[in-house]
Amino acid sequence: MTTKPELLITAGTLEEVKAYLEAGATAITVGESKYGMRLPGQMTLEHIQAALPMVHEHGAKLYAAVNHIFHNDALPGLQQYLAELERVGIDGITYGDPSVLMTSRIAAPSLKLHWNAEMTSTNYATATYWQKRGASRIVLARELNMDQVIEIKKQLPDMEVEVQVHGMTNIYHSKRHLIQHYLRHIGKEEDTEHVGLERKLFLIEKERQDEKFPVYEDEYGAYIMSSDDVCILEDLKLLLDAKLDSFKIESLLKPRVYNEAVLRAYRRAIDEYAKDPEGYAFKPEWMDEIRTLQDPERELSFGFFYKEQMY
Amino acid sequence: MTTKVKHKYNGKRNRLDKPELLAPAGNLEKLKFAIHYGADAVYIGGQKYGLRSNADNFSFEEMREGVEFAKKYGAKVFVATNIYAHNEDLEGIEEYLLNLQDAGISAIIAADPIIIETAQRVAPKLEVHISTQQSISNWQTVQFWKDEGAPRVVLARETSIDEIAEIKEHVDIEIEAFIHGAACSSYSGRCTLSNHFTDRDSNRGGCCQSCRWKYDLFEDARDDLDEWISQTEAEGEPVLEQFRVGITQLPLFQEGQNEFSMSAKDQCLLEHLPDLIDAGIDSFKVEGRMRSIHYVATVINVYRQAIDAYMEDPDNYELNPEWIEEINKAANRPVNTGFFYEEPDHEDHIYEPEQKSTPYDFAGLVMDYDESTRMATIQQRNHFKPGTEVEFFGPNGTFFKQKVDAIWDTEGQVLDAARHPLQLVRIKVDQPVHYFDMMRKKNR
Known part of the structure; x- marks a missing residue:
């Protein structure tokens, strides 16, 4: 036997929490x-x-999840919220804004802190920086490749490393209410109230007609999501061998049955590996259920795991 | 045009006595213009770790020359080292920062904590300013960076003037804020559109401005199909018709309407400068390392005059309408006040096709002036000929218009036009001019 990595998913209701635990999740993020x-x-x-x-x-x-970019007016509430989270016995919080670090030092010193600066958590040295300041985990940016992910864990034996293995990723976050603004611009004032997750809006860029980028808004701004769903199940062994600590599944904008199927598939892979790391081999049929439920208009991709990026 | 001046934060200023005017400098020449036209400091990019991999960027040698030039004016040079590093970028940071320190750079603008920490450890003469890429939006986060030893933070562009004033009340630190130029429409750093569209890493300088592209906005209606069809009262509705022909995505726009875009208007806070000064902003930053010399010189020239006029006599300060006219000559994008006052609304985006050219072009640089003959030696920067209407301008708002008369080359030969880039020509000028004055002409 070997230590199994955590299988993490985000949930939005108590029913989802229950369903995801039953499907094999060992950690749930809520908020x-x-x-x-x-x-x-x-x-x-x-x-x-x-x-x-x-x-x-x-x-x-x-x-x-306490991972907003906070403005002054949120700080008093934040202090109380962190203290409450500590009191009820939450197992950890994710944060990106240093104000959370500052506030927890005062209001909730025993909280376990997971540093998640979204697109900007990109190297092990910076993870160590946050570790020295109290973080016990780094949540990696989704734009890293497999070699970088593995290297980061290698360099951080004493820090938990979380990596997203499945689902869509956020690719743009604005404080501007972009959808409302646009609807107003084209004279659809009456439509501006319905721009949330449930509306299932998406963008198509002129020269990429086969890619649909989900977009939605809440009172804190607008979010654009990737047109593909990351799925690294096929090569999960690489991440298992590298001893990544937490595998995250993004549940956003997916039906519960889909997320359950994804959890079961990854659960199976993790368990099989734990039984016999040497003899472990991915079996294509583990993907069957996911493929059946996969939105045909969204590609299952390797995300940035095998992509070369320039700059 | 408003000349009303608000005095909302009068008396609350602290830290720097006079706010700093901080200019972009994409290369050595732009640095010289920015400083000559009034910048107290410039920020530049080096060969590594900066977010404008497409800009010319400075070698260490050029940095040294830039620092020497700046010194003569009492100005400072900052270097943007504002990428989010990947593992492979880590090696070499120490050496790079040491080189910056050796070149006489005053400060780095950094976002990634490992660059911040490394600079503090190995190059203590470099001040570390925390970049807007950190999206700092509240006083406790500012306090965090102060505790970490940063003398200055560049706030998120999403921060309002009231929030800035509140931050200043809580934390004694220098605040730098963007007051002019383009802005990310996302939280800075929280955008990987370029990565997804073009495999270029936006947080390491590869941004291809996908937020300015055009998109179509649809609603996914697949799940609602059955519901729609069961609603017999919907018979004959165009929506149902679309489903019948197999279309399951509903466009939210109509034929001929502008496409969706995230493109944000540029910022221009010139009219609100007194308010921003009084709120305690220490450094006024102009965006635009990729912008032209003409743009940088014009914009800096105007802000220099406005800041000086206000600091000289705050009570009787009035906005000079000519300043706005000046800025408009070099700008080609519509402007707003960003998040300083009201949150941006539907009028703060650019949905229409963008103007590519600016109203005026840089036509020539004054190299020399002979008072006895009133002849100016001009280095050609754009085509002009006898009869061309031109404007001469220099630091501190010196300005006059005239028509180009005869043009001679340096050998005294008459030319029918100044055609060749960087060619030296002579023309007669109506008023005295100085080395570094600029000559602009209206764009056709």
């Missing part, structure tokens, strides 16, 4: 939009308190 970004649903402190016993019974972890 509310006031503090956490791009969540599939609102889970208040009350919901968190209700979820915690269930999660812990499964031997799993419950994390809260």
Whole structure:
């Protein structure tokens, strides 16, 4: 036996938490939009308190997303929120804004901190910087390739490293209400109230007609998501061998049944590997259920794992 | 045109006595113009670790020359080392920062904490300014960076003037803010459109400005298909017709309407300068390392005059309408006040096709002036000929218009036009001019 990496997914309701635990998740991230970004649903402190016993019974972890870029007016609430999260016994929080670090030092010193600066968590030395300042985990940028991911874990034996293995990724975040603005511009004022996740809006760039980029808004701004869904299941062994600590599945904008199927597939791979790392081999049929449920208009891709980028 | 001046934050200024005017300098020549036209400091890019991999960028040798030039004016040179490093970028940071320190650079503008920490450790003479790429938007985060030893932060462009004033109340630190030029429409650093569209890493200098491209906005209606069809009352509706023919994505726009775009208008805070000064902003930053000499000189010249006029006599300060006219001669994008006052709305984006050219072009640089003959030696920067209407301008707002009369080359031969880039020609000028004055002409 070997230590199994965490299988992490974001959930938006208590029902989802339960369903995802049953499908094989060993960690769930929840939260509310006031503090956490791009969540599939609102889970208040009350919901968190209700979820915690269930999660812990499964031997799993419950994390809260506190990963907004905060403005002054959010700080008083933030202090109280962190103190409450600590009190109810949350297993960790993700943060990107240093104000969370500052606030937790004062208000919730025992909170476990996962540093997640989204696109900008890109190297091991910077992870160490945040580790020295209290973070126990780095959540890697999605734009890194396999070699970089593996190297980062190699350089960080004492820090947990989380990597997204499946689902869409955020590729643009603005404080501007871009969709509302556009609808107003084209004279569709009446439409501006319906620009959230449930509306299922997407953008098509002129010269890329076969790629659909989901876009939505909440009161904190606009988000554009990737046109493909990362899926590294086929090569999960590389990440397992490298001893990455947490495999994240992005559940956003996906039906629950799809997310459950994805969890089961990765669960199976992780368990098979744990039984016999040497003899482990990916079996194409593990992908069958995912492929059946995969949106035919969204490519299952390797994301940036095998892409060369220039600059 | 408004000349109303707000005095919202009067008396709250602290830190730097007089705000710094910080100019972009894409290359050595632009650096010289920016400083000569009034910048207190310039920021440049080196060969590595900067976010404008398409700009000319400076070698260490050019940096040294730039620093020497700046010294004569009492100005400073900062270097943008504002990428988010990947593993393979780590090696060499120390050496690079040491070289910057040796070249006499005053400060780096950095976003990645490993570059910040490394600079503090190996190159203590370099000040470290925290880049806008860190999207700093609240005072506690500012306090964090102060505790980490940073003397200055560049705030997120999403921060309002009220928030800035509040930050200044909480933390004694220098605040740098972008007041003029283009802005990311996303939170800076939180955009990988370039990575996805063109495999160019935006956070390492590869941004291809995909936010200015055009997009079509649709609604995915696949799940609603059954519902629609079961609604018999919807019979005959165009939407249902679309489903019948197999279209499951509904365009939100109509034929002929402008496409969706994230493109943000440029910022121009000139009219609100007194308010920003009083709110305590220490450094006024102009964006545009990729912009022309004409743009940088014109914009800096105007802000220099405005800052000086206000600091000289705040109570009687009035915005000079000619300043706005001047800026408009070099600009080609519509402007707004960013997030300083109201959050941007639907009028703060650019959906229309963009103007490529600017109203005026840089036509020639004054190299010399002979007072006795009133002849100026001009280095050609753009085509002009006898009869061309030109404007001469220099630092501190010196300005006059005239028509080009005869043109001679340096041998005294009469020319029918100044055609050749960098060619030296002589023309008669109506008023005295000085080395470094610029001659512009209206774009046809």
